[in-house]
Amino acid sequence: MSLELRNISRSFDGKQAVSNISFSAQPGEIIGILGTSGCGKSTLLRAISGLDSSYNGEIAINGNTTKEIRDTTGFIFQESRLFPWLTVLDNITFGLKGNKQDKIIRAKQYLEHVGLKECGELYPRQLSGGMAQRVAIARALVTSPEILLLDEPFSALDAFTKMQLQDLLLNIWKTYQSTIILVTHDIDEAIYLCNRIIILRGQPGKIDKEIEIKEPHPRDRGSKQLVEYKAKILDSLDLNKPSVKTS
Amino acid sequence: MAKHEGEIASSALVTNRTRGKKIRQVKTDFSGGKVIILGSVLPILLVIVWEILSRMGVFPAYQLPAPTTIIETIREMAQDGTLWTHIGVTTFRVFAGFALGTIVAIILGSFVGFYKKAEQIFDPMIQAFRSIPSLAWVPLFILWMGIGEPSKITMIAVGVFFPVYLNIVSGIMGVDRKLIEVGKMYGLNTFHLIRKVILPASLPSFLVGLRSGLGLGWMFVVAAELMGASQGLGYLLVLGQNTLSPEIIIASIILFAIIGKLSDWVLKLVEKRTLQWQDSLIKS
Ligand SMILES: Nc1ncnc2c1ncn2[C@@H]1O[C@H](COP(=O)(O)OP(=O)(O)O)[C@@H](O)[C@H]1O
Ligand SMILES: [Mg+2]
Numbered sequence: 001m002s003l004e005l006r007n008i009s010r011s012f013d014g015k016q017a018v019s020n021i022s023f024s025a026q027p028g029e030i031i032g033i034l035g036t037s038g039c040g041k042s043t044l045l046r047a048i049s050g051l052d053s054s055y056n057g058e059i060a061i062n063g064n065t066t067k068e069i070r071d072t073t074g075f076i077f078q079e080s081r082l083f084p085w086l087t088v089l090d091n092i093t094f095g096l097k098g099n100k101q102d103k104i105i106r107a108k109q110y111l112e113h114v115g116l117k118e119c120g121e122l123y124p125r126q127l128s129g130g131m132a133q134r135v136a137i138a139r140a141l142v143t144s145p146e147i148l149l150l151d152e153p154f155s156a157l158d159a160f161t162k163m164q165l166q167d168l169l170l171n172i173w174k175t176y177q178s179t180i181i182l183v184t185h186d187i188d189e190a191i192y193l194c195n196r197i198i199i200l201r202g203q204p205g206k207i208d209k210e211i212e213i214k215e216p217h218p219r220d221r222g223s224k225q226l227v228e229y230k231a232k233i234l235d236s237l238d239l240n241k242p243s244v245k246t247s
Numbered sequence: 248m249a250k251h252e253g254e255i256a257s258s259a260l261v262t263n264r265t266r267g268k269k270i271r272q273v274k275t276d277f278s279g280g281k282v283i284i285l286g287s288v289l290p291i292l293l294v295i296v297w298e299i300l301s302r303m304g305v306f307p308a309y310q311l312p313a314p315t316t317i318i319e320t321i322r323e324m325a326q327d328g329t330l331w332t333h334i335g336v337t338t339f340r341v342f343a344g345f346a347l348g349t350i351v352a353i354i355l356g357s358f359v360g361f362y363k364k365a366e367q368i369f370d371p372m373i374q375a376f377r378s379i380p381s382l383a384w385v386p387l388f389i390l391w392m393g394i395g396e397p398s399k400i401t402m403i404a405v406g407v408f409f410p411v412y413l414n415i416v417s418g419i420m421g422v423d424r425k426l427i428e429v430g431k432m433y434g435l436n437t438f439h440l441i442r443k444v445i446l447p448a449s450l451p452s453f454l455v456g457l458r459s460g461l462g463l464g465w466m467f468v469v470a471a472e473l474m475g476a477s478q479g480l481g482y483l484l485v486l487g488q489n490t491l492s493p494e495i496i497i498a499s500i501i502l503f504a505i506i507g508k509l510s511d512w513v514l515k516l517v518e519k520r521t522l523q524w525q526d527s528l529i530k531s
Contacts, residue, residue, distance in 0.1 A: 085524045
């Protein structure tokens with residue numbers, strides 16, 4: 001599954017949020033979109049997902065440029081967005097079509113995959129934040145999306161849960177080889193997970209730099225190479241000098 | 248997999264916690280029994296005092312008959328069967344009006360909730376009508392439909408309509424956009440979005456509306472039956488007044504209280520069963 005963005009711009013009430021974004025993703029690539037808050041990361045992701053169709057430019061998925069939601073695209077949001085009236089299992093089968101029995105078998109399989117085998121009958125209110133996000137991951141994966149879009153999926157979680165789920169995501173990616181677009185403002189996360197990092201800057205957001213991370217997975221979070229990449233990214237964001245305002 | 252252990256442990260913690268909650272709930276149920284006993288001490292005392300004072304002749308029987316006299320009245324009516332007709336007729340009116348009002352509220356409320364245009368067209372008018380005290384319609388309805396069942400049921404339906412309508416509209420409009428987006432991501436069309444996301448999400452609000460609508464239904468049936476009826480609990484009120492028999496009036500009031508409470512209890516049960524996923528209901 002290939003993804004290509006050509007000159008994407010999006011304005012809200014005459015004010016541009018992103019401007020002239022072009023990049024493409026190879027099948028099975030993990031691309032990070034990194035940038036400070038408000039530089040248009042979510043806007044870009046919503047355009048790719050088809051939730052938003054009022055952008056200018058073209059987004060081609062396997063060469064197809066129609067502006068609509070495709071069932072080959074999965075979306076994981078910052079909040080788990082589970083349906084509170086459905087049990088965990090029903091939440092996961094929500095987007096599946098077909099025979100009920102098959103759906104349940106499939107959902108259980110993914111539930112096990114995210115480490116929540118025992119929790120199928122619970123309601124979302126009974127889950128911790130990390131568990132809820134695991135369910136959201138299972139829900140997005142159960143339809144076998146070829147492109148997985150993630151909008152700061154782990155930013156509301158504590159540091160330990162975050163690392164666990166990052167590893168979970170990598171495991172899943174290894175198994176299913178989906179193309180992943182990961183929006184984040186967490187530099188460590190981007191470096192740990194992505195094959196390529198696209199740095200957005202400014203308002204309206206523009207592509208400032210693309211950095212390829214050649215380290216093979218699994219990576220060592222503390223390795224010298226990753227630290228070097230981090231320094232490079234901080235430099236390019238002007239964040240490495242204490243005198244510069246960081247807001 | 249070792250990495251997930253922390254999470255799983257925390258999941259075990261959650262189930263433990265819910266179990267703990269259940270135990271505590273049993274306890275509160277138990278103390279709930281105590282609360283009921285505590286709460287009924289005063290009413291029972293009052294009834295006993297009332298009985299004694301009535302027998303001593305402190306309250307004249309033509310104004311406030313003794314509780315036993317009232318129970319006797321109810322028993323007699325039950326025996327000759329009139330009690331069941333009165334209760335049946337009143338209950339039928341309430342439920343007919345309730346059903347009518349609810350159906351109209353669902354139709355209009357869904358339209359107004361779903362379509363911006365419908366909101367702009369209907370809502371201002373409905374809000375204007377809402378500011379009319381509903382009982383003011385009574386003479387007009389009687390003029391239009393006579394004094395029979397149609398005017399009474401319409402009356403009750405008007406009373407039921409507003410709370411149900413308002414809660415449906417606010418329920419639908421209050422559905423979290425974020426959940427709707429999830430539905431869209433799964434390619435749901437409008438119909439399926441409504442059925443699988445919007446309806447379940449607005450159900451709590453709808454049920455709140457139903458319960459307050461039913462309460463108003465009982466209120467309006469009294470008004471409707473006071474206006475003129477030959478059967479029903481409200482008719483008993485008028486009868487008691489005209490025949491100077493306060494025991495009939497008080498009997499009717501007590502029956503209203505019991506049936507009203509009973510019907511609300513049924514709705515509450517429905518609410519509890521359908522909304523078991525909600526946080527607040529577990530606590531209460
Ligand atoms: N629905 C919207 N209406 C108006 N402005 C919006 C909307 N969505 C985003 N914006 C604006 O677009 C810019 C980028 O927002 P967003 O994509 O959410 O940033 P990020 O996800 O990088 O934090 C912000 O200035 C924001 O105010
Ligand atoms: Mg965002």
